[in-house]
Amino acid sequence: MQQVRVRFAPSPTGPLHIGGVRTALYNYLFAKKNNGVFILRIEDTDLVRFVEGAEEYIMDSLKWCGIEVDEGINEGGNYGPYRQSDRKHIYRQYADILADKGDAYYAFDTTEELEALRKNAEKEGRTFIYNSSIRERLRNSLSMPESQWKMLIEKGEPYVIRYKMPVNEDIHFEDLIRGHIVVNTGTLDDKVLFKADGMPTYHLAHLVDDHLMEISHVIRGEEWLPSLPLHFILYRSFGWKAPLFAHLPLLLKPDGKGKLSKRDGDKMGFPVFPLYWPYGETAKGYREEGYYPEAFINMLALLGWNPGTEQEIFSMDELINEFSIERVHKSGSRFDPEKAKWFNHSWLRKRSNNQLALEFRDYLRAQGHHHDIGDLETIVGMVKERVNFVRDIWSETDFFFRAPESYDQEVIRKRWLPETPEQMLELESVLEGIEKFSSENSEQVVKQWISENKYNTGAVLNAFRLLIVGASRGPHLFDIISWIGREETVRRIEKGISVIASQVK
């Protein structure tokens, strides 16, 4: 049995989009599931669109996601180099092989000439296709005598090598996800395999590399489906065994129509990229927004695939275990930012208090607060169920670290009764009398005091909470006061009474 070898082959033309990350992820899962090899190949044959920093970004993104590369630029391997610009010397000979056996030809048409032909065709309501219908009338090695085109080449005239598409033939092929597909070559054009700048196009380069690298399965985006017949027929021309193909459905915009794009993220306030992109037009990343890689990966994995069970939370190991290419969907998935948050919430609450406290401590440090891990563990334990991100812990617990600056007017209106100030003063002395200021003790003593005086529990405790928190929110009140301590509690009671008194007047 042939070893499973798959590759993720992005172009370094900018930051890696989450659709690209998902493609990488599915390749990785498939490889690991089948004890195979996951290869990272950089496809930088387009000199014009190359973007500095993109290659690093791709590798950093995969690393953050926990997608480990087996063979690649940094990892090495027996099939290198793994960057197409470093493999430049390889491709020309393969284009020549096809030309020599008559499956490809040299074409001298300039970009301007072709542009004009396209415009012309469009004007007449036709589509210009460079194929058998017209190739004999254009400037190429099929339409001119051998001596002439050889002379042009010798003179240094720029030219490309095009594939000579058969005239009328049904190409049958299989896709692991989509099944059987038939396309007639009459609708296909004579694709350029080798460019005038001395670089191969995608079609030639990826195919040669996949063959040389002994790729067993090509798992890539649906946008490649239309060129699959070309690739099949190229394998045939070379006399090579084609790998198996699987074309992944697209990721769609959360609302409206179309493919997810960078602008959607900007517009709707969620990232479209795994990491912050610092160059040129900057872009937000999931990492910086506070997402855990586990949650990010979990979410992406389930966008276009699921194992058929009702389980939704998967670790990478579980994904590897459950993944199968046959269960990948055919149709595109709309990305849902709300559910993304829920995944992070689910992963966050799985963390231990200690882990979370460490993460929260880092966050607090950045805000200039310094606290013991033990103290923070108590706090995160109180609120971890209710937050989506570590940074939310701060907005849920800020009153632990500082007395309220203001008091919710709505709560004052509802809960601050004429007798309240006096009750609060009374409460203060009750608290002063508690021996051990723990949550349980103070709760017991306070509740006893309330019932002995026949006060209204809701009224008293809501007013108390208002003084401590400044609003009607937060965890168990006695947990809060025991954490901030008796002194601070008393201080807040006194301050609150006087501030509110001045407002109520």
Place this chain on the structure above:
RNA sequence: GGUCCAUUCGUCUAGUGGUUAGGACGUCAGGUUUUCAUCCUGGUAACAGGGGUUCGAUUCCCCUAUGGACUACCA
């Protein structure tokens, strides 16, 4: 325009020639709680439309509609 691909609640999806078409996110309501949130319970909501095939179709076939991709010397 042409070629190819797709179509189950708002979204992600399960599922079958006969099911009360299931789950999750969201949303709504109730309960718990001293508050907010969590949590629990319940509700809401879908087989794009039309023809076939069949005793029966959401499921198989065809057509239409809609959506998408591709249609570069970009990947």
